[in-house]
Amino acid sequence: MNASAGTPATHDGFDVARVRAEFPLLARTVHDGKPLVYLDNANTAQKPRCVIEAVDRFYRERNANVARAVHALSEEATDLYEGARTALARFINAPSAQELVLTSGTTMATNLVAYSYLLPRLEPGDSVLTTRMEHHANIVPWQLVCERRGARLKAAALEANGELRVDEFIALLTPEVKLACVAHVSNVLGTVNPVREIAAACRKRGIPLLVDGSQAVPHMPVDVRALGCDFYAFTGHKMCGPTGTGGLWARRELLADMPPFFGGGEMIREVRIEGSTFADPPARFEAGTPNIAGFVGLAAAVAFLESLDMQRIAAREQVLLDYATARLQEVPGLRILGSAAHKAAVISFLVEGAHAHDLATLLDLEGVAVRSGHHCAHPLMQFYGVPATCRASFSFYNTEAEADVLVAALRKARKLLV
């Protein structure tokens, strides 16, 4: 089992050993010296050396506040911060860096849309459309603002295999829908939703579409122009970047029409006690001192992912998904939730007779980190009628040998519990 973590093989032209060597944490051991098998990537990703060092170097050499002072240090920090915006915008093929609001993560991005875009437009009887497979960050913000306005949240159903019922989603795009929302990739099922098709249907009806890209940006090439959506939210810590970073891309026209949300420094033009005027987007939505060092690190993460090539990352993760799925299906009593035709490397499973938390704890004893619980997706758990699942989520730095450790640990846990 000890050899498993560092398999030095080259897979599909992807030199996994070399890639793993860039991630200091992957060399860790847990409980009694067990090599860590980190399969909780949908929760948060590990960071490559270059990201850690970019943050470190920023604080040692460049630290200053941005966009406020004319001294050399501040100009350097501002260049780095705005450089991160440019790099991120290019990474998702946004038409302009000025359409990218830097946020503390997906949650802040969806809430910004809820409070600044949706709330002023919502009237009693209106509704918002989401799906049964969403993360709470793509459900609760809409509930909070709908409640204030006497509007309603609707959710499109799923097929038993975890695919979205796209026909139903489209049928629910009725005229009172003021915003439609969908995950690009489900964090529980791995389902990749047909965003282009959905976006086309929304556009035809004049309904703006928000896509939660939290689980897509780290794992596949994302092109917001090609997708045809109107808002795209993502989070930095899942894409090998620092915690407390993320972004909201939105069409220029939509941003231009959105009133300010947070008040404070940087987002104003002129402040008088009697009233204030506000900066243009994206500054209008970035009140206060941002997570400057975090975004410097996120720019390094983007460069790292680009150097690996998102196409090749996606291909490598498909190989891992196929391998792990086949091996897991050999475990007696194990049932995988979600078998969409188009699926990312996220595997939720149940083992007959064993509670998900017990499994997760016993896997942890073998060094295998998975997540158990509802994965911030209660309505999806309700759909499947289960209280919790175990979820193994893979990244390009994982190996087939790690999937083997997972399976062996599961068999051992089953013996104890069932």
Added chain:
Amino acid sequence: MNASAGTPATHDGFDVARVRAEFPLLARTVHDGKPLVYLDNANTAQKPRCVIEAVDRFYRERNANVARAVHALSEEATDLYEGARTALARFINAPSAQELVLTSGTTMATNLVAYSYLLPRLEPGDSVLTTRMEHHANIVPWQLVCERRGARLKAAALEANGELRVDEFIALLTPEVKLACVAHVSNVLGTVNPVREIAAACRKRGIPLLVDGSQAVPHMPVDVRALGCDFYAFTGHKMCGPTGTGGLWARRELLADMPPFFGGGEMIREVRIEGSTFADPPARFEAGTPNIAGFVGLAAAVAFLESLDMQRIAAREQVLLDYATARLQEVPGLRILGSAAHKAAVISFLVEGAHAHDLATLLDLEGVAVRSGHHCAHPLMQFYGVPATCRASFSFYNTEAEADVLVAALRKARKLLV
């Protein structure tokens, strides 16, 4: 001038040279090898080695998401994150760590109060009381919610010397005031406001008081219990901590009554498409993945400040303030804005015949980093009838020799400009 940055003297029992050695960035040079003289501390502070290393080490050894998974790594990360909450709460003497909401900074803290506390309570004709000396983060959030409710923002005036007219502030505490707000320390004038007296007056009238502690927590011992206020907001990056961190302390009863603001993971109890229930504070207000690494660094910053002793930091900075004030007053045509009896080491100044931005750029050429402009305090600039000032703001790691460099550079700039 070259010797200035590293004066190896011991001042008032405070070993400045040893302290400076902990801050890698202070060894930097700018333009043509000029030693950096960093006097922009009210904008953001530099970081000691222990903070930089705590963040670095977290990503190398402990990185995981918090409060979500049962595996070893996640438990370690959760312990570190909650440990930061405990350390911060103790640092400001909060009665309980559960009363401390971790935020991305002061701006998020004041906006949280604006949207979650104030907005639901505000009715047409109500008002919010602030002062003329506030940072935009303690003005604009109140304006934004007042505007929605037909309420009004009032601001207490100042004396010419930059002290708050406390009698006027108290006279303005009329029954329609739903929230009173004041900076503990002004970021432009250095004025330390008599928060205890103000808090007592507010309490007598049953009006909750929010204190903006951004410029106080880094520079003096803060005891929210002794102050007697109801909300206390602060930001991590000004107290030697990472960017994207901060906090809002609030009395338990007030937090308990506040509805959720951001929706997402962690802040919920149960989510159904038809409606959700929410966690208790502080989790209720911490939707989504927080800036985990940032708070691990902030805990290290607190330990560092505690090791230096906030009393001694405050005393050392008073010595610096007195020295720098005296030296600056020798510069012909220089006028200092703000001479409160109780003042922190922040010096705003004007030089007759020279524009603040030109001064700042010319100081920068000599290695001296100061901020010029309105310092996110337009109403204060309007009060003084000036478009902008230069501001030199000191930290315990600055030296008298650095004040000398500032003064020499100012004299040189004056010769060019005036």
Added chain:
Amino acid sequence: MSAVATATLYREQVLAHARAPGHSTPLDHADARATGANALCGDHLEVQLALTDERISGYAFHAEACVLVRAAASMLGDRLLGLDRAGVHAMALRFERLLQGEAGDTDALGDLAVFVDLAAHPARRKCARLPLATVLAALAGRATATTEEA
């Protein structure tokens, strides 16, 4: 986090209680009852109590929950008989100290003392806490209990 503590979390003593729990036959007549639920975990527990002179004279539970909840509910049953509300409170306090890893008088906890292993496992403490919390709810006349967000 001690590796030993974690490794012993699922020791045979715990697994045996979970596999074949005592006190699982419903009472004929219950004087008090409550439901314990940890929604985030998906743990669900029902508790029945018989009371004589305000002291517990009967206890039964039904759980759809993880091993730790089931084992704790079973072990608890062996210590409850004869206790009044103050006695259960005292026991809960002692159990809490145990979970925090404090040494102390664990004799009164019986098999429950095995959960000292949870000192190293904060994320799972809420599981072991649920049965006691539910019993306390029943004694206080409350219908439900949870140990999430503790």
Added chain:
Amino acid sequence: MSAVATATLYREQVLAHARAPGHSTPLDHADARATGANALCGDHLEVQLALTDERISGYAFHAEACVLVRAAASMLGDRLLGLDRAGVHAMALRFERLLQGEAGDTDALGDLAVFVDLAAHPARRKCARLPLATVLAALAGRATATTEEA
């Protein structure tokens, strides 16, 4: 950031224009006028233009502003006469390329070419931009201009 570029930002040529600006005598008759203001900086500029056959035949300004605004406004005046709106636009484009540090045809910019030093000083570019932006506003019939948030 190049140290040389910064050190030369306040070269004598700039300071001389700022100290004794040309084009500061108000016009008797202005065909167009506009106010340029950068509120965050506190820079304020007023511009008057005389026009003959849609070409600039007179220019004057008054500034309460930093050295860079004052110098740029003065230098600009030496290049404006005879230009129509398209000509000023072309000049503004050329100036923008200069500020970004692109080499190119700087002859047409005259003394303004000195602002190539701003390639290393992004925070101060808005100052040098203000006079041209204000002239363009006046030609377009707009009353105000700003170069903040550019």
